[in-house]
Amino acid sequence: MSRVEVALGDRSYAIDIMAGALDRAGDLLAPFARRGRFAIVTDEAVAQAQLGRLTASLDAVGIAHAVIILPSGEATKSWASLERVTDWLLDREVERNDNIIALGGGVIGDLTGFAASILKRGCGFVQVPTTLLSQVDSSVGGKTAINARAGKNLIGSFYQPAYVLIDPATLDTLPAREVRAGYAEVVKYGLIDDAGFFGWCEANAPALLAGNADAREHAIHRSVAAKAAIVGEDERETSGRRALLNLGHTFGHALEAETGFSDRLLHGEAVAAGMALAFAFSARMGLCPAEDAARVATHLSAVGLPATLADAGVAASGQALVAHMMHDKKMEGGRLPFLLARGIGRTFLAKDVDLAEVAAFLDEAR
Numbered sequence: 153m154s155r156v157e158v159a160l161g162d163r164s165y166a167i168d169i170m171a172g173a174l175d176r177a178g179d180l181l182a183p184f185a186r187r188g189r190f191a192i193v194t195d196e197a198v199a200q201a202q203l204g205r206l207t208a209s210l211d212a213v214g215i216a217h218a219v220i221i222l223p224s225g226e227a228t229k230s231w232a233s234l235e236r237v238t239d240w241l242l243d244r245e246v247e248r249n250d251n252i253i254a255l256g257g258g259v260i261g262d263l264t265g266f267a268a269s270i271l272k273r274g275c276g277f278v279q280v281p282t283t284l285l286s287q288v289d290s291s292v293g294g295k296t297a298i299n300a301r302a303g304k305n306l307i308g309s310f311y312q313p314a315y316v317l318i319d320p321a322t323l324d325t326l327p328a329r330e331v332r333a334g335y336a337e338v339v340k341y342g343l344i345d346d347a348g349f350f351g352w353c354e355a356n357a358p359a360l361l362a363g364n365a366d367a368r369e370h371a372i373h374r375s376v377a378a379k380a381a382i383v384g385e386d387e388r389e390t391s392g393r394r395a396l397l398n399l400g401h402t403f404g405h406a407l408e409a410e411t412g413f414s415d416r417l418l419h420g421e422a423v424a425a426g427m428a429l430a431f432a433f434s435a436r437m438g439l440c441p442a443e444d445a446a447r448v449a450t451h452l453s454a455v456g457l458p459a460t461l462a463d464a465g466v467a468a469s470g471q472a473l474v475a476h477m478m479h480d481k482k483m484e485g486g487r488l489p490f491l492l493a494r495g496i497g498r499t500f501l502a503k504d505v506d507l508a509e510v511a512a513f514l515d516e517a518r
């Protein structure tokens with residue numbers, strides 16, 4: 153088992169990574185059972201593929217648990233699901249010390265974390281992520297959210313889990329397209345500030361995507377360690393450091409909005425296209441060598457991720473995409489800071505980007 157710590161004073165927590173962890177969850181989660189009861193929030197596909205392993209392990213050590221199963225997919229990050237989960241928990245007379253466990257991908261993690269943060273002004277919350285994306289990114293750092301009509305993740309809170317339990321073996325049942333989408337957020341850490349790790353990704357993506365256990369665990373550990381360090385420095389995205397984790401997301405969230413938050417374009421796929429666009433825009437602005445932008449697009453394409461608007465299936469005008477971007481949470485005084493790059497591993501927050509140039513770039517990129 154490997155462990156990464158997120159250092160946040162009295163809200164610090166551990167992230168344990170171990171193949172087979174779900175079958176030992178009863179022992180690993182026992183300290184939380186002494187604190188309160190367990191309620192598991194999951195979705196239909198995860199219930200079918202992985203829930204039985206968690207409940208059998210809890211049963212084996214006599215930890216009682218209630219379970220709610222929601223529909224799978226991005227549409228579950230909604231007011232309706234939030235109401236359903238909170239009413240279900242309130243009907244069960246949830247107490248602040250109870251443990252609300254998110255078993256699933258980023259959708260279940262984001263929704264459950266938000267529910268835990270507002271129920272009785274904060275209940276116990278544990279993340280048990282089951283997608284590559286949630287294991288390398290969304291289960292760590294405490295961003296919780298649902299989507300609004302106006303855009304992605306616009307209603308939410310910062311609320312850290314008390315513990316994150318990662319079992320890479322859960323990825324054995326994850327569809328290949330979802331594994332690939334999660335891989336985009338792995339590549340992101342290399343592009344942000346670790347060119348060596350991007351090189352590792354280029355060399356090891358085929359093994360990782362084919363399910364090689366060593367490659368998978370290395371990628372998860374390295375990603376989580378990188379994210380934990382950034383979150384420890386800038387939990388609430390105030391200093392500019394955490395904003396780096398948003399590389400590809402300003403473009404990506406606009407693409408997700410344009411495709412209706414549907415399975416036409418998964419979050420990770422939108423982020424992949426968004427990162428390629430951020431690098432291409434940086435190159436166009438003379439900030440980044442064109443070879444680096446090409447290398448990013450080549451790698452994403454090679455693993456089957458979208459690297460262009462056409463790959464992402466988006467034909468909207470630059471102006472329409474920029475209109476989506478105006479809802480970005482990074483907006484400041486009517487200006488939108490962008491994550492741009494001076495090269496691979498050299499991402500920075502640019503505060504002086506002209507949105508008319510972004511729209512023109514997107515029109516040319518179509």
Ligand SMILES: NC(=O)c1ccc[n+]([C@@H]2O[C@H](COP(=O)([O-])OP(=O)(O)OC[C@H]3O[C@@H](n4cnc5c(N)ncnc54)[C@H](O)[C@@H]3O)[C@@H](O)[C@H]2O)c1
Binds near residue numbers: 198225256294
């Ligand atoms: N909070 C954060 O910091 C953060 C970071 C990145 C992404 N996100 C959010 O995460 C969401 C995307 O998360 P995701 O990619 O995990 O998608 P997801 O939660 O929709 O899961 C993808 C699909 O895989 C299924 N699934 C999950 N685990 C499975 C398993 N082990 N076996 C079989 N099927 C399984 C799910 O039912 C779903 O159909 C987006 O809403 C995104 O905005 C949040």
Ligand SMILES: O=C(O)C(=O)C[C@@H](O)[C@H](O)[C@H](O)COP(=O)(O)O
Binds near residue numbers: 289305
């Ligand atoms: O943890 C962060 O910070 C991130 O930006 C991680 C992103 O991968 C994630 O998609 C996040 O939910 C996006 O945040 P948002 O603030 O743009 O909604």
Ligand SMILES: [Zn+2]
Binds near residue numbers: 337
């Ligand atoms: Zn993301």
